[in-house]
Amino acid sequence: HGEEFQEHGFWGHTSNFTLEQVAVPFYVLGPGFEPGVETRPTxxxxxxxxxxxxxxxxxxxxxxxxxxxxxxxxxxxxERSVAGWEHLGLYTQSGIFRVRLGGTHGFDVEVFDRDWTLAADQAGAWALEGEALGRLSRESRRFLAPR
Incomplete structure (x- = not known):
């Protein structure tokens, strides 16, 4: 994970899913790898x-x-899923979805933009990314299922 130094009002990591907290440099050298910077989610x-x-x-x-x-x-x-101590995150083209873990008071999900500001059109983001949220749910159940 990365670290945030008040770029968005937070310090350290696991408090949100800004790029400062979730981006990690990764370098690869070898056959088949073209030099360059990958900008798609990894x-x-x-x-x-x-x-x-x-x-x-x-x-x-x-x-x-x-x-x-x-x-x-x-x-x-x-999409790229990320996790903290209390939330799951999902990076999509429409925004960053933050899902509270272990909630007992309903489904607590908020959508933020890349600057970690609450997105103005929450319903629109949900409508565009319903399939991605479904995948996140299935993958979470698979990963967290008791063995």
Whole structure:
């Protein structure tokens, strides 16, 4: 994780999902990697998929062992899920959704812009990103399911 130094009124990490708190530099050098900066959302979960598929793992079986994507074959439109102690976050093209964990008083979700200001059109963001929120729910249940 990153650290925030009052850029958006917060100090440290796990208090929100600003880029200062969730972005981590990642450098890769090797066959198949073109020099440049990747601006699409990525995740630490992408590393196993990238390494194992570079060594011959079948991409069709990826869903059985990771939620990540291969960085050598990035998808154009992608959401990125992040987590803190009390919230899940979902980066989308419409904004950053913050979902309170463990709530007992209903479904507590807010949408913020990239500057961590509450988005003016909450309902519009929900309407545009319903499918992504559904995926977040399914992935969370899969990851958090008791074994």
């Amino acid at each position: 995740s630490h979960l992408d590393l196993p998929a990238t390494l194992l598929e570079s060594l011959g793992a079948d991409p069709a079986l990826r869903g059985g062992w990771t939620l990540g994507e291969n960085l050598l074959a990035p998808i154009e439109r992608r």
